[in-house]
Amino acid sequence: MIPPILVVAERDADGGLAAATREATGVARTMAGPGGSFVGVVVGADVAAAAEEFARLGASAVYVAEDARFATPTSGILAVAATEAARKSEAKWVVLGGTSQGRDLAGRLAMRWSAAAVTGVTELSTASDGGLRAKRPVFGGRATETRALDGARAVIALRPHAFAAATDDPKPLVRHDLSLEGISGGEVAARRTGLARPEAAAGPSLAEATIVVAGGRGLRSPENFALVEQLAASLGAAVGASRAVTDAGWRPPSFQVGQTGRTVSPQLYVAIGISGAIQHLVGMVSSRTIVAINSDASAPIFKVADYGIVGDALAIVPALTREVRRVRGLPPT
Amino acid sequence: MEIFVLLKPVPEGESRLRVSADGRRLDLDGVKFVLAGYDESAVEQALLLKESAPGSTVRAVSFGPARCEEILRAAIALGCDAATWVEGPSEAAEDPMVVARALATAIAPGGASLILAGKQAGDDEEGLVPAAVAERLGVPSFGHVLDLRAGPDGASLRFARATEAGTERWECPLPCVIGLQQAWNDPRTAKLPNILKSRKAAIAKVAWTETAAALGAESRPTNRPEAFALPPPRAGAKMIEFKTPDDAAEQLVRALREEAKVFP
Ligand SMILES: Cc1cc2nc3c(=O)[nH]c(=O)nc-3n(C[C@H](O)[C@H](O)[C@H](O)COP(=O)(O)OP(=O)(O)OC[C@H]3O[C@@H](n4cnc5c(N)ncnc54)[C@H](O)[C@@H]3O)c2cc1C
Ligand SMILES: Nc1ncnc2c1ncn2[C@@H]1O[C@H](COP(=O)(O)O)[C@@H](O)[C@H]1O
Numbered sequence: 001m002i003p004p005i006l007v008v009a010e011r012d013a014d015g016g017l018a019a020a021t022r023e024a025t026g027v028a029r030t031m032a033g034p035g036g037s038f039v040g041v042v043v044g045a046d047v048a049a050a051a052e053e054f055a056r057l058g059a060s061a062v063y064v065a066e067d068a069r070f071a072t073p074t075s076g077i078l079a080v081a082a083t084e085a086a087r088k089s090e091a092k093w094v095v096l097g098g099t100s101q102g103r104d105l106a107g108r109l110a111m112r113w114s115a116a117a118v119t120g121v122t123e124l125s126t127a128s129d130g131g132l133r134a135k136r137p138v139f140g141g142r143a144t145e146t147r148a149l150d151g152a153r154a155v156i157a158l159r160p161h162a163f164a165a166a167t168d169d170p171k172p173l174v175r176h177d178l179s180l181e182g183i184s185g186g187e188v189a190a191r192r193t194g195l196a197r198p199e200a201a202a203g204p205s206l207a208e209a210t211i212v213v214a215g216g217r218g219l220r221s222p223e224n225f226a227l228v229e230q231l232a233a234s235l236g237a238a239v240g241a242s243r244a245v246t247d248a249g250w251r252p253p254s255f256q257v258g259q260t261g262r263t264v265s266p267q268l269y270v271a272i273g274i275s276g277a278i279q280h281l282v283g284m285v286s287s288r289t290i291v292a293i294n295s296d297a298s299a300p301i302f303k304v305a306d307y308g309i310v311g312d313a314l315a316i317v318p319a320l321t322r323e324v325r326r327v328r329g330l331p332p333t
Numbered sequence: 334m335e336i337f338v339l340l341k342p343v344p345e346g347e348s349r350l351r352v353s354a355d356g357r358r359l360d361l362d363g364v365k366f367v368l369a370g371y372d373e374s375a376v377e378q379a380l381l382l383k384e385s386a387p388g389s390t391v392r393a394v395s396f397g398p399a400r401c402e403e404i405l406r407a408a409i410a411l412g413c414d415a416a417t418w419v420e421g422p423s424e425a426a427e428d429p430m431v432v433a434r435a436l437a438t439a440i441a442p443g444g445a446s447l448i449l450a451g452k453q454a455g456d457d458e459e460g461l462v463p464a465a466v467a468e469r470l471g472v473p474s475f476g477h478v479l480d481l482r483a484g485p486d487g488a489s490l491r492f493a494r495a496t497e498a499g500t501e502r503w504e505c506p507l508p509c510v511i512g513l514q515q516a517w518n519d520p521r522t523a524k525l526p527n528i529l530k531s532r533k534a535a536i537a538k539v540a541w542t543e544t545a546a547a548l549g550a551e552s553r554p555t556n557r558p559e560a561f562a563l564p565p566p567r568a569g570a571k572m573i574e575f576k577t578p579d580d581a582a583e584q585l586v587r588a589l590r591e592e593a594k595v596f597p
Contacts, residue, residue, distance in 0.1 A: 107464035116555040150555040194502035260516035308570035319578035
């Protein structure tokens, strides 16, 4: 039997699979190839929706640890379940989404299951020695490295948006129940006591968005920052900001992109009135296409941009919003 | 509380990156190693906790070749009480799993009430080591942590964790491992007399022979650097020449649709 690839589910707010898990599933299907297969593992309460979604994406089996105590499982609990699923399915390789959960789980699972591990992966291939080669950005996107992993067992966490999400390939749901043994007292006692959703409830979250429109001090005032938000809404984009903006309290810290904020790597990043300090660049430089709008032609942001407009953001951005809405067939704001 | 902070020596931020002669890794020749990024935050957090819970001690721990000593002295100058250099060859330090096993062996179960680390290191950004150490020690771990405080009972922690779905709040009993995402605008800096004192401070050392004997086959890397590359410099922005804002907007939207193909 060719060993299947194992995908660990991360669940979205509705209990289904998170976008990052669908990306991991896409990678698992590619790794498995035409003759291979992949299996999923789901932990928590009310797991039916996630298990069915795995089957719809083509899982040959889904391992399920349904336990109301683990509705918000710690990485320690997920590691126990994933190790058990790997043992039962005889998987050699595990793929995880590039989320906080995926990155926190990777090291634990690799240690528990005696596997090699790598995170933030943007390209993956198999080598003639049976091992894996994983490419990943390092030094805040200033370089890339390729890692050679022993193929016997490996845990691979992806970089968000680096791979396409799996499309439907429905198979009947084959469900295997896991019973979790050996979970330590600390894991059971750790409790999630709350969840504050991002304040910008409108539009996609910074982490998941394929387009990010970000504004800086060049907008001049918190009121003008709304121009950035209108452009973002027209593009279906998430809104980001430089630290000058969050420090000044124009927008909350959750908007911040950069070294001490979020790292994003969308398909399109639009930087408006942002100078391009290194601490900002490390958070966005691996975006696929970068647009900069800045009144100063010598601003460092233009060094990393693909398209540049030198001009007054207060005039350019409203024009851009109008044009985007016209082309997309949206009513004018 | 017995607080341990895990610190990795990373190349100074402004270092020019060069590829080594064998093409596999960063060229370390002439590179200055520093305590940086989220590890600096871990030290600041450890010292804040110590100040809020008198009687606590903070021990800085670093695994790798001799460059560890430099950053351990920096941690002592900032106010850490003690430091341990867990010696290891560069090749071992290149596999996060070997790093984690060595660190966990040096810390030993029961030795720490809290282990603080960066959520990811400033160079390789793997974010693997803290969770792997926790698994080895059999204690809970959380990365991407903000706003950490000791619980009222002194035996637990309360903190926030940044996730894609939003900011979660957690309570966790000690001992546990925390990977910090928090950054302070003004973390403390070392005072000159403390820097001078730190030069002479004793640093405990765990020899690699000892760690390798304890780990056996587990001391061998299964994850090695294969290639290191600097991206070709971006061609430079294509600057849009325009007469009016509407003209600029029209040209940009056309380029995003037809050339870059990233228009929604
Ligand atoms: C330890 C540390 C961590 C940091 N972390 C981060 C981080 O995570 N994220 C981050 O962003 N920063 C971070 N910073 C701050 C960073 O160094 C910069 O100070 C910050 O990014 C500057 O924000 P800005 O580009 O909006 O403002 P400025 O640097 O003031 O730039 C404003 C830009 O707007 C342009 N402009 C002005 N008027 C107009 C106009 N009418 N139309 C168009 N353009 C205009 C100007 O030419 C200028 O380029 C950090 C700094 C430190 C020391
Ligand atoms: N060689 C090391 N010695 C001590 N701590 C380390 C070492 N490598 C990583 N760490 C810790 O683990 C965190 C994450 O590192 P990494 O997994 O390499 O991204 C760092 O911020 C450090 O706190």
